Amino acid sequence: MSRHDTTGRRQFHVDVAGEPARAQGVRRQVPVRALHSEVAPVRQLGAGVVRMPAGHHTKPHVHPRSEIVVHVCSGVAASLCGPELRPVPHRPGSVVWMPPGLPHVAVNLDDTDDLVAFEVRADPTFERDTTLCPDLDRPAEERVRRLRHDHPAAGRHR
Numbered sequence: 001m002s003r004h005d006t007t008g009r010r011q012f013h014v015d016v017a018g019e020p021a022r023a024q025g026v027r028r029q030v031p032v033r034a035l036h037s038e039v040a041p042v043r044q045l046g047a048g049v050v051r052m053p054a055g056h057h058t059k060p061h062v063h064p065r066s067e068i069v070v071h072v073c074s075g076v077a078a079s080l081c082g083p084e085l086r087p088v089p090h091r092p093g094s095v096v097w098m099p100p101g102l103p104h105v106a107v108n109l110d111d112t113d114d115l116v117a118f119e120v121r122a123d124p125t126f127e128r129d130t131t132l133c134p135d136l137d138r139p140a141e142e143r144v145r146r147l148r149h150d151h152p153a154a155g156r157h158r
Helices: 134-150
Strands: 002-004 010-012 030-035 046-052 068-074 077-081 086-090 095-098 104-108 115-121
Touching: 077 095, 077 134, 104 134
Parallel strands: none
Antiparallel strands: 002 010, 030 046, 046 115, 068 095, 068 115, 077 086, 077 104
């Protein structure tokens, strides 16, 4: 649904609960694009909901040109940031800013509940400005394994 404001510019509204989830993308997340260049005349922003299955983590990746703001809606997570994959914990209500070019891995620390986050990116497509970092695959797997082992939400229902 859209409407015009008092200056004649179009406003845009979408109910993300009614939008279909796309298949897991290159980052191994399930994005539901809400605001992007295919549905609104956005120039510098894209936004949507990202769901990550329980016990899951993304592949190491970077957004070379895009700043990202993430608001964690539900779930317990961590981001592994930079080439050293430094863990930064998140919980519902956390707001995270990622600068352009920062390698990172998102980790759902819970093995029973999905992680849900709302993201705003400086990428009007909400998906194209992503590059995988295969040189970080092996260290990321080890860091994720240790992080999940040490976190109380991981394995709590085993």
